[in-house]
Amino acid sequence: MNQRIISTFEQFHETVQDYDPNRDVFRGVLRDSYDLIPKLGRKEIQFLSDTFVVEKEMLRLFKNYGHPYLPGVNLTDWELLAVAQHHGLPTRLLDWSRNPLVAAYFAVEKEIKTEDSAIYVLRDQIFIDTELYKPFEVKEVSKFLPSHITPRITAQSGLFTIHPDPRVPFSCSSLDKLVIVNSFRAKLKKMLYRYGVHRAALFPSLDGLATHIEWLKTASH
Numbered sequence: 001m002n003q004r005i006i007s008t009f010e011q012f013h014e015t016v017q018d019y020d021p022n023r024d025v026f027r028g029v030l031r032d033s034y035d036l037i038p039k040l041g042r043k044e045i046q047f048l049s050d051t052f053v054v055e056k057e058m059l060r061l062f063k064n065y066g067h068p069y070l071p072g073v074n075l076t077d078w079e080l081l082a083v084a085q086h087h088g089l090p091t092r093l094l095d096w097s098r099n100p101l102v103a104a105y106f107a108v109e110k111e112i113k114t115e116d117s118a119i120y121v122l123r124d125q126i127f128i129d130t131e132l133y134k135p136f137e138v139k140e141v142s143k144f145l146p147s148h149i150t151p152r153i154t155a156q157s158g159l160f161t162i163h164p165d166p167r168v169p170f171s172c173s174s175l176d177k178l179v180i181v182n183s184f185r186a187k188l189k190k191m192l193y194r195y196g197v198h199r200a201a202l203f204p205s206l207d208g209l210a211t212h213i214e215w216l217k218t219a220s221h
Contacts, residue, residue: 001171001175001176001177002176002177003176003177003178003179004176004177004178004179005179005181006119006178006179006180006181006184007180007181007183007184008184009187009188009191012100012104012178012180012188015178016100019100019121019123020123021098023123023124024121024122024123024124025096025097025098025121025122025125025143025159026096026097026098026099026100026102026103026104026119026120026121026122027094027095027096027097027103027106027119027120027122028102028103028104028105028106028107028108028117028118028119028120029106029107029117029118029119029120030106030107030109030110030112030117031112031115031116031117031118032115032116032117032118032177032179032180033115034118035169035170036094036120036169036170036171036175037166037167037168037169037170038090038091038092038093038094038163038166039090039091039166040055040090040091040092040166041092041163041165041166041167041168042090045090051166051167055090055091055092056136058084058089058090059080059081059084059089059091062080062084062089063075063080070083075149076130077134077135077136078130078134078135078144078146079146079147079149081093081135081160081162082144082146082147082149082150082153082160083149083150085160086150086152086153086158091166092135092162092163092164092166093144093160093161093162093163094160094161094163094170095156095158095160096122096143096158096159096160096161097156097157097158097159098157098159099156099157100119100121101192101195101197102156102157102197102202103119103120104119104180104188104192104197105189105192105197105198105202107119107180107185108180108185108186108188108189108192109189109199111185111186112182112185113182114182115182116179116180116181116182117179117180117182117185118177118178118179118180119177119178119180120175120176120177120178121175121176121177121178122143122161122172122174122175123174123175123176124174125141125142125143125161125172125174126142126143127142127143127144127145128142128143128144128162130144135162138162138164139164140164141161141162141163141164141170141172142161142162143159143160143161144159144160144161144162145159146158146159146160151204151205152202152203152204155201155202155203155204156202198212198215199211199212199215200212200213
């Protein structure tokens with residue numbers, strides 16, 4: 001895995017110029033020690049039974065009880081997974097963005113005292129044909145481009161990778177890591193705000209707006 005250190009906005013700007021906006025995708029993480037593991041596979045979550053049994057049961061419950069809130073009555077399995085992921089349900093998906101500024105925001109959104117953050121960059125990974133495969137039939141980690149079925153996906157230029165075994169950390173030869181040094185994190189968040197990348201823009205709802213206003217009017221800003 002190639003790794004680069006980012007300590008200024010100029011470095012960040014120059015670095016992302018090396019990537020293809022039509023092909024490469026970005027994921028921001030709060031701590032650079034975090035592996036690429038979907039929420040479903042993370043050790044800190046203890047399920048009541050087998051991970052894969054619980055996964056399908058959670059999706060069934062999400063679909064049944066979330067029906068009044070879902071954006072359509074005929075969601076495909078892929079669309080259901082995407083909506084569930086964006087609302088915090090543990091799934092086998094990882095969120096990515098075509099926009100490096102969006103990934104940078106998620107890397108620095110929350111405060112941490114000492115550790116660096118990171119942006120992962122995935123190059124050259126192919127998109128899976130969702131017409132040919134169902135989510136639970138996928139055998140290799142692949143990119144998945146969702147329909148823009150929620151405002152969040154659109155606002156975040158969002159897409160996903162799907163992981164057949166979400167317990168295994170994802171790594172491959174086409175993965176880069178941009179390490180954002182801790183001393184630059186707060187400054188970067190303020191600069192992203194100037195470019196229109198903030199909580200209210202990426203989470204177009206009253207919740208997103210309220211969180212953004214709180215940040216604007218507190219000492220953390």
